[in-house]
Amino acid sequence: MKIDFKKQVPSYSAKHGRFSIVTVPSLQFLMIDGHGDPNTSQAYRDALTTLYPVAYKLKFFSKNELGRDYGVMPLEALWWADDMESFTSARDKSQWDWTLMTMVPDWITLEHFETARDVTAKKGEAPALEALRLETFDEGMSVQTLHRGSYDDEAPVLEEMHNSFIPGQSLVMTGRHHEIYLSDPRRTEPEKLKTILRQPVRQGEAGFR
Numbered sequence: 001m002k003i004d005f006k007k008q009v010p011s012y013s014a015k016h017g018r019f020s021i022v023t024v025p026s027l028q029f030l031m032i033d034g035h036g037d038p039n040t041s042q043a044y045r046d047a048l049t050t051l052y053p054v055a056y057k058l059k060f061f062s063k064n065e066l067g068r069d070y071g072v073m074p075l076e077a078l079w080w081a082d083d084m085e086s087f088t089s090a091r092d093k094s095q096w097d098w099t100l101m102t103m104v105p106d107w108i109t110l111e112h113f114e115t116a117r118d119v120t121a122k123k124g125e126a127p128a129l130e131a132l133r134l135e136t137f138d139e140g141m142s143v144q145t146l147h148r149g150s151y152d153d154e155a156p157v158l159e160e161m162h163n164s165f166i167p168g169q170s171l172v173m174t175g176r177h178h179e180i181y182l183s184d185p186r187r188t189e190p191e192k193l194k195t196i197l198r199q200p201v202r203q204g205e206a207g208f209r
Helices: 042-065 110-123 155-168
Strands: 020-024 027-035 076-080 097-104 133-137 140-148 171-173 177-181 194-203
Touching (some): 020 194, 027 042, 042 097, 042 110, 140 155
Antiparallel strands (some): 020 140, 027 133, 076 097, 076 177, 140 194, 171 194
């Protein structure tokens, strides 16, 4: 029976037009770091074309060798910049740093990952394999919402999340802006894209820390 972690992990669900406070469990990811505008950066393209060959090799290894099948999870990304307004009022993508990532089950080990990476390398399918890593990520308490529409229309939602809802709940931003891409932009019209927007937080005085 194939496991759908999007249904099993509650934090992979969010409501449009509503900010929710959730506790995200510790999860394991394939990750690649980079910098620059995702629309023009070669590093971003290389990271994207590296992540999924390894993710699918791990999925089929798990199904065929471990007897544990699961659906490959959607693309996710952490985003940050020296000036957080580059995500909202300034919206300057050239200033963005990012980590592309996709979740893999906790039964996937470092040995499994290294084997999948080596097989992928032999096939010459992925240009950024040296930068790819397997890492556990623990976000904990976070605020999130479902955004419907173009990625370029996120700014007003983030403005409200960062500067209204979070301080209004006496919360403080503690981690990097996180997006989960529930739609494939190659097959979905921009106005129909669904993206979970998430911001890790903690209790405390309002404002950035």
